[in-house]
Amino acid sequence: MxxxxxxxxxxxxxxxxxxxxxxxxxxxxxxxxxxxxxxxxxxxxxxxxxxxxxxxxxxxxxxxxxxxxxxxxxxxxxxxxxxxxxxxxxxxxxxxxxxxxxxxxxxxxxxxxxxxxxxxxxxxxxxxxxxxxxxxxxxxxxxxxxxxxxxxxxxxxxxxxxxxxxLAEYNEKADLYLSVIQYALEKLNLEQWFSPTLARFFFPIIFLPEVLRQKFGLTGEKPDHQEFYIRRMRALRLLLSDLSTSLQHPEGHPEQKALNQTSLVERLRQLLSG
Structure with a gap:
């Protein structure tokens, strides 16, 4: 990867x-x-x-x-x-x-x-x-x-x-991110359903914190950089899990219904706002 x-x-x-x-x-x-x-x-x-x-x-x-x-x-x-x-x-x-x-x-x-x-x-x-x-x-x-x-x-x-x-801080932050990728590959069958379109959607979550802060009105001092990074990595994993369920499971699965009721963007807003 x-x-x-x-x-x-x-x-x-x-x-x-x-x-x-x-x-x-x-x-x-x-x-x-x-x-x-x-x-x-x-x-x-x-x-x-x-x-x-x-x-x-x-x-x-x-x-x-x-x-x-x-x-x-x-x-x-x-x-x-x-x-x-x-x-x-x-x-x-x-x-x-x-x-x-x-x-x-x-x-x-x-x-x-x-x-x-x-x-x-x-x-x-x-x-x-x-x-x-x-x-x-x-x-x-x-x-x-x-x-x-x-x-x-x-x-x-x-x-x-x-x-x-x-290196301690850098390794800690890298592990939060890399573990999400490994989880998606191992547990969510990422290779079967991830696409360039989804990659573009997830790119700001991964690499563009200021874009997300501006979009969701989180431009103050809190959450700080450290906390906002942790929230983004948590949101990344949860959104990937939601998508995996919606794309790989039949209609009527509870997770599918939840995803239909709340857009990915709104779900992201909730996760980042804490």
């Missing part, structure tokens, strides 16, 4: 092909001036919804403006699910790379950027009540020819790297 690297990590997780990095294990890494910015060139940088929000706020623009100015929107060929990438980085230098290779938005760099040279693989498991448990593993990625960071002398362990890079 989020690109070839994700598929590679998933396979590594399932097959234990790469040794995972345990809490007590250490590694050495420090970015070097002679290779600064090489990792931000000709690369697919996929952005989570929380990445987009944080970057847009840092630049003091809306998420919609950020995506229009800096990103490319695409849809998964198999599931039609929408995703966002940094546009310029795919074929050249990242839009946010300064002369000398440093990052102009380093405090709000993406989750993927702040994780490197580690990689995180996640497995979501749903019980009979559809509650989700999260299992994670970290890997030290193989050395890349363009990166001299492994020649650095600074020593890290998993705890110190996660703390220094500020």
């Amino acid at each position: 989020t690109g070839p690297i994700s598929n590679t990590l998933l396979a590594a997780f399932q097959q234990a092909r790469w040794p995972s990095l345990g809490p007590g294990e250490s590694f050495r890494f420090a970015c070097q001036d002679e290779c600064m910015g090489r990792c931000c060139h000709s690369i697919k940088i996929f952005l989570d919804p929380w990445d987009v929000e944080c970057m847009a706020r840092y630049l003091q623009i809306s998420s919609q403006q950020f995506i229009q100015q800096y990103c490319r929107i695409d849809f998964d060929h198999r599931y039609c699910w929408p995703y966002v990438l940094l546009r310029e980085a795919e074929t050249g230098s990242c839009s946010f790379m300064l002369p000398g290779g440093r990052c102009s938005i380093y405090p709000v760099r993406s989750r993927n950027c702040r994780t490197y040279p580690l990689a995180r693989a996640v497995r979501f498991t749903f019980n009979d009540n559809d509650d989700c448990t999260v299992e994670e593993k970290y890997f030290l990625l193989p050395r890349q020819p363009f990166c001299f960071g492994f020649n650095g002398l600074q020593e890290w362990n998993l705890h110190s790297w996660l703390a220094d890079s500020g």
Whole structure:
């Protein structure tokens, strides 16, 4: 769903092909001036919804403006699910790379950027009540020819790297989102009924919080960014569940009747208003 690297990590997780990095294990890494910015060139940088929000706020623009100015929107060929990438980085230098290779938005760099040279693989498991448990593993990625960071002398362990890079919040927000996708695939048979039209409907819920706030009159300080993100992810899962029921179950099913009585937009309003 989020690109070839994700598929590679998933396979590594399932097959234990790469040794995972345990809490007590250490590694050495420090970015070097002679290779600064090489990792931000000709690369697919996929952005989570929380990445987009944080970057847009840092630049003091809306998420919609950020995506229009800096990103490319695409849809998964198999599931039609929408995703966002940094546009310029795919074929050249990242839009946010300064002369000398440093990052102009380093405090709000993406989750993927702040994780490197580690990689995180996640497995979501749903019980009979559809509650989700999260299992994670970290890997030290193989050395890349363009990166001299492994020649650095600074020593890290998993705890110190996660703390220094500020990953806890980004991982938490990513898990809320990715678990919804996994739930839809595993429990709702998303592949059987999701469409480009539905993807366009769900795109603002995923990536455009200001559009939703404006539409539903939620432009004040509350709910704050954190709470509104949680509400959006909850709404995303519930609306997908509603649609799955309405499209896959016969007429007369209670969920079908409820969906007929309340439009998706009105249902979304109720969910986001708390």
